[in-house]
Structure formats: structure tokens, C-alpha cells
Amino acid sequence: MNDVAIVGVGMHPFGRHGHKSGIEMAVDAIHLALADANLAWKDIQFAVGSSYEVDHVDAVTGTVGLTGIPFTNVYNGCASGASAIEQTADAIRLGKYDIGIAVGTDKHPRGAFTADPSIFGLPAWYAENGQLVTTKFFGMKINRYLHDYSISRETLAKVAAKNYRNGAINPKAFRRKPISEEDILSSGVLNYPLTQYMFCAPDEGAAAVIMCKASIAARFTRRPVLLRATEIRTRSYGAYEVHAASAPVAEDVAPTVYASKAAYERAGVGPEDVDVIQLQDTDAGAEVIHMAENGFCADGEQEKLIADGATEIAGTMPINTDGGLIANGEPIGASGLRQMHELVLQLRGAAGDRQVPGSPKVGYAQVYGTPGTAAASIVTL
Helix, strand or coil: CCCEEEEEEEEEEEECCCCCCHHHHHHHHHHHHHHHCCCCHHHCCEEEEECCCCCCHHHHHHHHCCCCCCEEEECECECHHHHHHHHHHHHHHCCCCCEEEEEEEEECCCCCCCCCHHHHCCCHHHHHCCCCCHHHHHHHHHHHHHHHHCCCHHHHHHHHHHHHHHHHCCCCCCCCCCCCHHHHHHCCEEECCEEHHHECCCCEEEEEEEEEEHHHHHHCCCCCEEEEEEEEEECCCCCCCCCCCCCCCCCCCCHHHHHHHHHHHHHCCCHHHCCEEECCCCEHHHHHHHHHHCCCCCCCCHHHHHHCCCCCCCCCCCECCCCHHHHHCCCHHHHHHHHHHHHHHHHHCCCHHHCCCCCCCEEEEEEEECCCEEEEEEEEC
16 A cells, blocks of 8 residues: 655634635635645645535635546544545555545534534434533533543643643634633633633634655655544444433443544554644543543543643643644634644644744644544654
8 A cells, every 4th residue: 555645735724704705715725735735736636625514615626727636525523624634545545546635624603503403313302401512511521521530620721721822823723812721710601610711613714735645745845744544433332422312321432542542553653652732622621531532641640741731832742732623713624634734834843933842753633523423643754
């Protein structure tokens, strides 16, 4: 099989962009990725697009060029961007194409997501009693976790404050103003123990990643980044995950644990080898839980690690160096691709004010979302 290299990345700023459409943002991200790889659209042999709000990401071809390439649209909850990455990489790895692009975009309306529970295989009562609002699930999950492992709410505020600080030095982030731990804790409680400023927000944005056979990567960049693994897993029986209408007596670990283990095995590295980390921080509690689920610490160790600054940009395990979802928001189709954009910049040493010191060589990204689907990706120099 062919090794796969990332040779170009591009990202449209996340946030709110008035009447600019999701397709227009995707086109901008594509052009940035093409310029980064010194390529033209005619050089791209196939594409995979991810989105929740945009039914046909392939409509970008009307602007970037009607070249007749295969273009597949995918939606897989918050793992949509990672799914686009996986499908693009696998097509190259298996030798079907030499070079392709994954692009994600979304333009979400303001406020919480609303949906018909039946499309998730859920009964009507699940929405009627408020559980379809995912903030409720995340609140319940982290509330139990804090209790089980003696972690304080102050740790959640530290996570959120760190991500706001990182977002403030990221010119493409949505929220670019630092918020103190005190203000985060005292903001309105949405779903205990999570306050308003501990959550991310749905928003707008786009990102694109160009991949090719590693053997030809030197044609396009002097510093290719190798995509070693992308693994996706759904929940197993016994895992109490988002949109679960019951909680089995016999528990199992989260799908993130399985995706993470599979990615480490495929990439031939372990969590101790990772230099820079992107984790799904739909809320501050999610980042805390995902630190353990992805193997970076044991359950309960997070409070000391965070207090000691381990997860800061200059720490021993820098997490969400671009501000994560809390600072960037989450246009679902673009979110996993944003993570990859950040990891590529970090491994190239091109992340500017948020650059991780010490020449990072291994990057890790994890996404998790409805209905209990997780993905883990590993990149190296």
C-alpha cells in the first residue's frame, strides 16, 4: 500500500460571516490549500466533501472548475471531517488515485441544534424531556466524571480559559478574547456543572486538506506531513454515549478508546510519542475526559496536569493549541479538517505565536459526536 502525505492545507476563518455561503467559504479554503501545495485545481484527481448544512459540497466545482472529477459527499456527525480525511487517504493508499482533496464546510444558524429524534433512531419522548439537547448529556457525563475522580469545577474553568487564550492568538478563530477563570465560573449555568463559557458554539467556516502518495510529495512541498492513521469507531453495547436512550447495567468504554487504540496500533506510535494534540472540546469537560480516553493520562490525573500547565502550548502535552472548539466554534463538516490544519502547521513549525516549542514531530487529533461516533488521526514528519 502507498503511504499518504499531506501537502497542502487551507482554512477559511471560523465565526459568523453574514451572507457568505458555506460553498463560498469552501472555495476559499480550497484555493488556500492549492496555493499551499503549489497546485492547480486541474491537478486534483478526486475530492471528498463533508457537511451537515450543505447537501452538496460538490457544488464547489462550479467555481473552482468543472473538471469532471469524482466527488463524494459525506456526513458522519462531528466525525464528518475525519471521515472525509479517511476516505481520501484510503483511496490514495489503495492506489486508486495519486492526489486528492478533503474539504469540509458548514454554516449553522445561531443557537442549539434542533432535530427530529426519529432520524437518530430515538423515541419521541427523548426529545420531549429535553435530552435531545446535547448540552444536557454532556453536563450529566462530566458531572458524574468529576464525582467519580474527585475533579473540581475549577479545572473545567482552567481548560476553557486556556482555549480562549489560545484562540486569542489564532487569527482564524471565532472567539478571540481571553476570558478569566473567574468569569467562566460565574457565567450562567447551562447544564450543571457546565457554564455558558465552558461550551463551544455552532458557527460557520471551512477547511481543506490535500493529500497525495508520499512518494511524489516532494514535488509539492519541502515539508510533507505523513498521515499515519485515521480510525473511526461507533459506540459498543454498554457505552453510555450521546443520544443513548438507555444506560446498560454492564458498562463498556467509550468509542474514543477503541478508535484511539486502533490509531496508535496502525501508526506504530504511542501516546508518549505525541508532541501536539487536538481533542474534541465540545465543552471543557469533554477535553478533560478525552485526555484519558485517548491515553494521555489515567482517569483522575487531569486536575494536577492542568494545574501544572501540562496542556498549555509550552507544556508537556499541548492540547488544542489553536483554541479548539471552545474558541473556534464548530461548523461540523469543517471541524476535523480544522484540527488537521493546525497539526500540519505545528509540525511544519509554521504556527506563529502558538507554535509548540521543540520541533514537534507527531500530532494527534480526535473528534467525537452524535450518535456516539469517534475518530482518531495521527500525523508525523
